[in-house]
Amino acid sequence: MADLARLVAAIAARMAASTERGRVASYIPELAKVSGDHFGLVVATADGQEFAAGDADTEFSIQSISKLFALVEALAQHGDAVWRRVGREPSGGAFNSIVQLEAEGGKPRNPFINAGAIAVSDLITDPDDPRTGAGRILRLLRELSGAPTIAVDGAVAYSEAATGHRNAALAHFMKAHGILTGKVEATLSTYFHQCAIAMSCRHLARAGRFLMNGGIDPASGQRIISAEQARRINALMLTCGHYDASGEFAFLVGLPAKSGVGGGILAIAPGRASIAVWSPGLSPQGNSLLGTAALEELANAMGWSVFNPEL
Amino acid sequence: MADLARLVAAIAARMAASTERGRVASYIPELAKVSGDHFGLVVATADGQEFAAGDADTEFSIQSISKLFALVEALAQHGDAVWRRVGREPSGGAFNSIVQLEAEGGKPRNPFINAGAIAVSDLITDPDDPRTGAGRILRLLRELSGAPTIAVDGAVAYSEAATGHRNAALAHFMKAHGILTGKVEATLSTYFHQCAIAMSCRHLARAGRFLMNGGIDPASGQRIISAEQARRINALMLTCGHYDASGEFAFLVGLPAKSGVGGGILAIAPGRASIAVWSPGLSPQGNSLLGTAALEELANAMGWSVFNPEL
Amino acid sequence: MADLARLVAAIAARMAASTERGRVASYIPELAKVSGDHFGLVVATADGQEFAAGDADTEFSIQSISKLFALVEALAQHGDAVWRRVGREPSGGAFNSIVQLEAEGGKPRNPFINAGAIAVSDLITDPDDPRTGAGRILRLLRELSGAPTIAVDGAVAYSEAATGHRNAALAHFMKAHGILTGKVEATLSTYFHQCAIAMSCRHLARAGRFLMNGGIDPASGQRIISAEQARRINALMLTCGHYDASGEFAFLVGLPAKSGVGGGILAIAPGRASIAVWSPGLSPQGNSLLGTAALEELANAMGWSVFNPEL
């Protein structure tokens, strides 16, 4: 593993020096304030080691990565009934999210596009106590990462809600089709708060370990989801985890992963590692530019692509 | 491997007895003539063994599975220039194939939807000799499978051409956008002929071995494509190989695979096996119903999902 | 005009006896309660006469016909600035209302589809006093019809709001694109209340007289809008007044008209007549089945189509 330590440090050094860093998300003011200079990388391996470099302990807004943990929470609560509300197919593009909702009776294609994530948030929200939903995700993340201080960034949450008319449109649209069963406002509250959770690469890499480990958290030995569910969530991450650049990510990197517009990506090398990377500058498709580059280099160097025959 | 032999036989026996067999494709008369009772399964493993059951040596129309070998041929001829004509993202559904062509300047999303496959066929067709394209694919399949008798079924090819107005529409549409550079008629000729290639599960499983083996055909020791290209093609098969049920197949089976409406599927377990299955009855999405079920059972029993951590 | 009196009576008699009456709207419970047996017809002619038959004085929910008067109100307040928020092209179908909103930057195609009407409602609503919007439309209708008792049906308005998630989706979507500038809730309140206005054919025919009369209300002599605006509103009614059956209505009847799912239609024969018809049973496209048939018969018998050369 000496190699991995050197590799992680070398990647972080190269990324720190890169001049092409993408554009920091600006759709809400709070995200736009973050400097594009950050780069953090943490690899938590199956044998319990941790390799960190760069801004590994700086907190950032996990945004859409929260959709992954919301799904885990919903599966724990509802099992396969989740799939009555949301599909598991790639959506074929940001551009037609509402088109497809309309064409397909209001059922979102997968839990990682906004519409699908809102449908999942609806499943974990008690309509009479809107704070329950985000609270459940926070509790899960704190347990998995051993970091009881992980919290929602209130300013970001407020900003999300104030500007979230497009997500409100999706929610009302699904409500009209009976896909949401709770109160639209409560469901959106969960969604806006979960997206505003702030945590570091170190905690995120730790939180993802059960997904490289057949559903069992290696730190506690506790089973979070079944081995089959872990495999299936990894499949969803690979086919749908990077919005309309999921195919490209699978093609170049070959790892299940979920990205967020805060610049974070959580990637899973099944049986090998849980990897968190963060760099706020985004590609045109909304995924961390340097984060993707770092994962491509890491996966290729280590032979971690799930499509690698390990000859 | 005694287990695998027993497993293959048991799966074939169960599938032979199944009463839910899907519906045989009827869009061209030649395909509709095939009995839905067939089931064949061949597993060619990395250590050179072959496990066969059922109608393993009956020839069937490989249809869209030919798109995989056309892509290999195009990559061999043109390298990464292929990706200027065709993308590598899931399409998000049969229903909007032309919608997306229109929205995205005529560039097909991936080489496994019809539009993308026609763009690939264009790349391997000599405009002045329409027979070159299908000829190249045939030569490749014969070499890989060691079966010099593999051929185009003329009646099927004629039937494809006579009823192929939707594919002609796609081809002219791409020609209007400059995605096709050859003659539309010649390109379509390649496409209709390649889809009409007939071969058996045994030969198909053999032909797929280089994809489980990092790009090298284990029979001849010859490198067909680079290891990186093999990984990437496997990624494409996983994200796009089953049309608008690709996400579902990844979710349930977890193997790169390409299906055809003739009822065949070629699946790759990297480093382990090349698997061909055939049963003509289709699911509503157009993939072999029993073939999919057989692959799910096989992959789960053997732990072959690429998302499996092999703990 | 003896002929017109006889014709109106004859049409009403035939429609009363018709057994094919369409289906009463059921999307909100209050509308579903109305009997499909009703038929009312009132023709207010340019020379000041009024010909009535059937349920001419029974109040019904005008629903989308309110969009016409909301537009008049918005044009009076804002003039051509209205057209910065909403277009004047047919939408090409109910099915793609959200598709086109998405494809066209959130700007609705015309003021008679729901999205466009909500954008118009936004223009006449004081964000701090949601009751202003519907109030202005009511005042206009009362003046034009001389019926100070015209009012919003509270039960219908409540029902609209409780089930109006699709309209809320449209409103939030336009808010996200900056097309709405007020508060979404206030704007929707105007919209839900205006749709719930109840009035009779007699009052509706009177309210439409300024549109046959170059913008001047013949009863009061007061100019409501300019002659040019009247012509243009008539053009909009002809091209967009019957949702995705507007072309068909122009083809068969040839009169500017606006329909509502309550079963009412207001049609204008420029220079000749303002016609209100009501029969609650709807065609599959959501327009009054017998109302349309009655207008076709009336327009053909009187030679009132705007496409008639009056040889």
Place this chain on the structure above:
Amino acid sequence: MADLARLVAAIAARMAASTERGRVASYIPELAKVSGDHFGLVVATADGQEFAAGDADTEFSIQSISKLFALVEALAQHGDAVWRRVGREPSGGAFNSIVQLEAEGGKPRNPFINAGAIAVSDLITDPDDPRTGAGRILRLLRELSGAPTIAVDGAVAYSEAATGHRNAALAHFMKAHGILTGKVEATLSTYFHQCAIAMSCRHLARAGRFLMNGGIDPASGQRIISAEQARRINALMLTCGHYDASGEFAFLVGLPAKSGVGGGILAIAPGRASIAVWSPGLSPQGNSLLGTAALEELANAMGWSVFNPEL
């Protein structure tokens, strides 16, 4: 009518002097060769007079205006059976022509979008003699205009065919859906040839007179179509005659009209006049810029809008 003579001359003078002339169509080389300086205007009135100004006798490519005469020919041959193949609703935009074909089972929305016009061309083409279709349209135009020299411009027709892959895509798509019954190549031959017909404003204004005159050609006294058909074709021209600017044209001008990308427009003032205008520079939506401006001025000055109450 002294006024009309002066008005026509004044409009032509103003248009000749205009510096904003739009852009000449460039999609086929032959059209791009035409100078944007041309402007011609001819008004043929119901009382048999003719008022001409500018390039009234210069021939131009009528392009989509031919769709109107193809429809007349198809209605003469097949009557209402035409409407089984093509609808009569506005399409809601160039952008989604194929989208809607796909969504609506291959049936085009109206006879004036390309798909619909090709379906109409199919109806008047003898599959075994591709020249019949364009021949029938030519014969009709020659009779109506009294100009036996009207002909197809061979260079334009060749150019259309050589670059017409988008239209070929539409044709094959409809053939796949059973909307076309003839041979695709023969149907396209009709379509490409009819679009390449060249004639002058004078001849075009004459050819349109039967549409202002209830279906009877005033020159010959011959009934071309029924009065009802004439009304209905005028309705179609108003709702669908200017592609995705039809609503705008109805709003601003208020006359049934059909435009072509050659820069010609034929407009009908029922009972008053048949008007042909030509200026090659186009608006972004593909309609003659100065031609539209001229018609707006003429219709307003004469009070010819069909929405005018003639008080």
